[in-house]
Amino acid sequence: MRTTKSFRQATTALLFSVSLLSTQTVQAVAQDFKLSGVANFRDIGGYSVGGGHKIKSGLLFRSGELSGLTAGDQQMIERLNIKYEIDLRTDPERTANPSNWGKKTPQVISISVGMPRESTPQASIRQFSEVKDIAQARMQMAQTTANLAIAGAADIGKVLGELSKENGPALIHCTAGKDRTGVTVAVLMTLLGASREDVYHEYLRSNESVDAQLQRQKAREQSGKDVNALSGLDPAVVKAMMGTDASYMDAMFREINAKYGSFEGYTHDGLELTAAQVAQLRKNLIN
Numbered sequence: 001m002r003t004t005k006s007f008r009q010a011t012t013a014l015l016f017s018v019s020l021l022s023t024q025t026v027q028a029v030a031q032d033f034k035l036s037g038v039a040n041f042r043d044i045g046g047y048s049v050g051g052g053h054k055i056k057s058g059l060l061f062r063s064g065e066l067s068g069l070t071a072g073d074q075q076m077i078e079r080l081n082i083k084y085e086i087d088l089r090t091d092p093e094r095t096a097n098p099s100n101w102g103k104k105t106p107q108v109i110s111i112s113v114g115m116p117r118e119s120t121p122q123a124s125i126r127q128f129s130e131v132k133d134i135a136q137a138r139m140q141m142a143q144t145t146a147n148l149a150i151a152g153a154a155d156i157g158k159v160l161g162e163l164s165k166e167n168g169p170a171l172i173h174c175t176a177g178k179d180r181t182g183v184t185v186a187v188l189m190t191l192l193g194a195s196r197e198d199v200y201h202e203y204l205r206s207n208e209s210v211d212a213q214l215q216r217q218k219a220r221e222q223s224g225k226d227v228n229a230l231s232g233l234d235p236a237v238v239k240a241m242m243g244t245d246a247s248y249m250d251a252m253f254r255e256i257n258a259k260y261g262s263f264e265g266y267t268h269d270g271l272e273l274t275a276a277q278v279a280q281l282r283k284n285l286i287n
Helices: 004-020 071-078 091-096 125-130 134-151 153-165 180-192 196-222 235-242 246-260 263-270 275-285
Strands: 048-050 060-063 084-087 107-110 170-173
Touching (some): 084 153, 134 235, 153 180, 153 263, 180 196, 180 275
Parallel strands (some): 084 170
16 A cells, blocks of 8 residues: 555656547537647537536636647637636646747636645656556556646645636646546536536546647657656556546545545535535536
8 A cells, every 4th residue: 555645746757757648418518619739728618517507608617727828729729718717737837838829818716736836757757668568558547637636636726716716717627637637627627516427528638638649758868858757658658648448537536535525525625615605606607
């Protein structure tokens, strides 16, 4: 068994490694905006939350890091009138790859999810070169996803608390846009009342960006900009670690139930949200 500290270090290292690779059932979602320099950018609006209500469109977006925004991307994203950038990365990540909004920069809310703000990967990143096969990669990612929801519960609660205070278009992002962001969005959608099927559907959509991220990382390595601990692994293993899988969400919800008894217990004792905050969050984000 790993200690909590060592597992937290392992989670930190894995996220840094992966981040360098920079109506009936599933509801129709809002329009996607295809950006050439940013991974996983999309509107999470449009999902049903019951009672004839849906998550509002044009109000909450998600993505990977924004240092690669092109001039065309900046023009497109400016039309969305995003007022708040909720950055889930650590301070070293933000320094290495600062957001490139261009002329119109939103208010930045920086909340490092699941790891200390000053975290860097050097201390334990080498262990991920030992992942042997896809099964081991998926097991590691399932553990990482669950740990983000548990160790990062208070951090995620802070993010949702900010969304309950602010009532304007916001963008939530980390580096790759699929682990810290994916867990945060899954928790938020569950809290808002989305079906488990829709929560999984939204989470799994990040797989659509894997090939593009792998190509981008390969180009960066060839230019000498990045040296990645995953670069020597079997490509199929790397792809598994760069993607999302239903088993990762299974592990997350299983750990939430094991530790808190229910999602309601997690909301109160893990996220540390009050009933008033939850009510305001729903008021802000549900039509």
